[in-house]
Amino acid sequence: AAASDGPDCPGSLIVVSNREPYRHAYEDEPPTDADAETASDTSISVDEPTGGLTAGLDPVMQETSGTWIAWGDGDADFDVTDERNCVAVPPEDEEYTLRRLELSEEAVDSYYYGFSNRVLWPLCHDFPDLIEDRSNDFEWYRTVNEQFTDAVADHATDDSVIWLQDYHLALAPRMIRESVPPGATIAHFWHIPWPSPTTYQHCPAGGHLLEGLLGNDLLSFHVERYADRFLDCVDRFLPGATVDRAQRTVSYDGGTTRVVATSMGVDADSYDRVARSADFEQVSSLFEEYDIPQDTAIGLGLDRLDYTKGIPERLAAIERFFEWNPDWRGEFTFVQKATPSRTNIETYERHGELVRSEVQRINRRFETDAWQPIVYTEDVLPNEALCALYRRADVMVVSPLVDGMNLVAQEYVAASVDGDGTLVLSDRTGAHERLGSHALTIDPTDTDGFAVQLEHALSMPPHERRRRMNTLRQRVFNGDIESWMSTQFDWIRRVHGDPGRKRRR
Ligand code: G6P
Numbered sequence: 001a002a003a004s005d006g007p008d009c010p011g012s013l014i015v016v017s018n019r020e021p022y023r024h025a026y027e028d029e030p031p032t033d034a035d036a037e038t039a040s041d042t043s044i045s046v047d048e049p050t051g052g053l054t055a056g057l058d059p060v061m062q063e064t065s066g067t068w069i070a071w072g073d074g075d076a077d078f079d080v081t082d083e084r085n086c087v088a089v090p091p092e093d094e095e096y097t098l099r100r101l102e103l104s105e106e107a108v109d110s111y112y113y114g115f116s117n118r119v120l121w122p123l124c125h126d127f128p129d130l131i132e133d134r135s136n137d138f139e140w141y142r143t144v145n146e147q148f149t150d151a152v153a154d155h156a157t158d159d160s161v162i163w164l165q166d167y168h169l170a171l172a173p174r175m176i177r178e179s180v181p182p183g184a185t186i187a188h189f190w191h192i193p194w195p196s197p198t199t200y201q202h203c204p205a206g207g208h209l210l211e212g213l214l215g216n217d218l219l220s221f222h223v224e225r226y227a228d229r230f231l232d233c234v235d236r237f238l239p240g241a242t243v244d245r246a247q248r249t250v251s252y253d254g255g256t257t258r259v260v261a262t263s264m265g266v267d268a269d270s271y272d273r274v275a276r277s278a279d280f281e282q283v284s285s286l287f288e289e290y291d292i293p294q295d296t297a298i299g300l301g302l303d304r305l306d307y308t309k310g311i312p313e314r315l316a317a318i319e320r321f322f323e324w325n326p327d328w329r330g331e332f333t334f335v336q337k338a339t340p341s342r343t344n345i346e347t348y349e350r351h352g353e354l355v356r357s358e359v360q361r362i363n364r365r366f367e368t369d370a371w372q373p374i375v376y377t378e379d380v381l382p383n384e385a386l387c388a389l390y391r392r393a394d395v396m397v398v399s400p401l402v403d404g405m406n407l408v409a410q411e412y413v414a415a416s417v418d419g420d421g422t423l424v425l426s427d428r429t430g431a432h433e434r435l436g437s438h439a440l441t442i443d444p445t446d447t448d449g450f451a452v453q454l455e456h457a458l459s460m461p462p463h464e465r466r467r468r469m470n471t472l473r474q475r476v477f478n479g480d481i482e483s484w485m486s487t488q489f490d491w492i493r494r495v496h497g498d499p500g501r502k503r504r505r
Pocket residue numbers: 019049166167191192341342
């Protein structure tokens with residue numbers, strides 16, 4: 001395909017993910033039947049919960065007239081076109097099909113809030129103490145994976161490329177294998193870390209998950225470390241599987257799965273473009289709205305409100321920084337934008353309360369009449385405002401305790417079009433492998449060391465700042481979302497030709 005069509009996919013693409021690429025919501029009341037024909041007017045808002053993935057895959061989906069299957073949790077069903085709950089994308093000009101699965105409340109509670117986010121999320125991020133293994137959650141996880149499988153089977157043909165996303169769907173690959181034509185290729189991208197065997201042993205139904213994932217022809221992780229740990233877990237917990245370390249393949253039950261590392265990037269051109277057209281009026285009014293003095297240096301944090309993101313540790317480092325550097329009081333403002341997430345889970349609820357109360361405490365300690373050290377907001381900001389903030393931020397702080405990749409770090413770099421921002425980056429993120437050498441590295445739990453790096457970031461000579469950002473930008477643009485997808489599709493093409501595949505079924 002021509003470059004403008006996106007990377008060349010070796011078949012008709014079926015993407016399967018928990019979140020839908022587009023979520024439609026009514027801003028006011030849903031339209032009545034009488035005005036249904038004008039339903040595409042401004043009463044409907046559309047956002048992209050899968051972020052970079054949607055942007056990157058859109059051209060490929062259109063090129064292959066693909067199908068995207070996802071849980072339909074948006075509240076709009078105005079444009080359902082058939083009894084299978086299929087929606088045309090884009091609505092006015094059907095290029096591909098979005099199939100939205102309806103999940104019962106109980107299914108969502110057990111599969112999404114249960115096994116996915118009370119077991120697999122803490123397990124993979126190495127928080128075994130936070131695992132809550134409630135009865136029935138795994139059974140529902142299996143049932144919902146079956147529901148996804150049935151939907152895939154409705155659309156799959158012998159030349160389909162079935163591409164699953166993330167930890168919500170670990171059992172589906174093997175089920176899909178048994179229900180689609182033998183020529184179809186099954187691939188899976190695992191967006192979060194994979195844990196060591198020491199942690200994995202805490203996984204309820206751990207053997208079933210490994211078996212499920214080995215239904216794939218291709219299983220990809222962001223970095224080599226996660227791929228290696230996956231092989232370690234198979235070795236240790238799945239009798240009957242043969243691991244070939246040199247080839248990075250696993251043979252199990254008559255099939256072969258290749259395990260690779262291909263780190264994901266962002267749509268760098270788009271962040272660059274939006275940041276270049278950033279309207280500084282907008283930044284000024286944002287600053288006014290949040291009472292940020294216009295001329296202070298800006299630090300920025302941008303995260304889902306999740307215990308893996310290291311926000312309390314970051315706040316502690318900021319507090320230490322102001323303790324040690326009183327001259328910076330009134331001269332540096334840290335803007336923390338947080339997005340509440342999975343709030344039905346008590347651990348998340350409590351974590352949110354902790355973050356908010358720490359912000360208040362630190363602000364009370366240092367604030368003056370004209371200035372607050374930390375400006376905290378949970379407001380939804382439009383993409384233009386975000387890019388403008390990225391561009392304006394002198395220091396971006398990305399400090400997770402564990403993170404599969406972290407795309408925010410890359411978005412910041414792509415949006416730093418003036419070349420003069422500094423990235424402070426946790427060495428426990430997948431992003432650190434690519435960006436660590438030119439970011440300022442921190443151990444997020446070392447409060448003193450973290451505070452020193454904040455000071456270093458703010459006092460760095462401009463030429464050094466530019467030199468670092470220049471290299472970071474090259475890396476982010478060279479490894480953008482499009483090159484990630486090309487690499488995925490190259491691997492898919494390769495495994496399609498693997499002799500091991502023919503022995504399936
Ligand atoms: C992580 C996961 C994604 C997930 C996102 C938002 O990045 O890897 O699969 O979509 O968090 O979480 P949510 O639970 O709101 O989908």
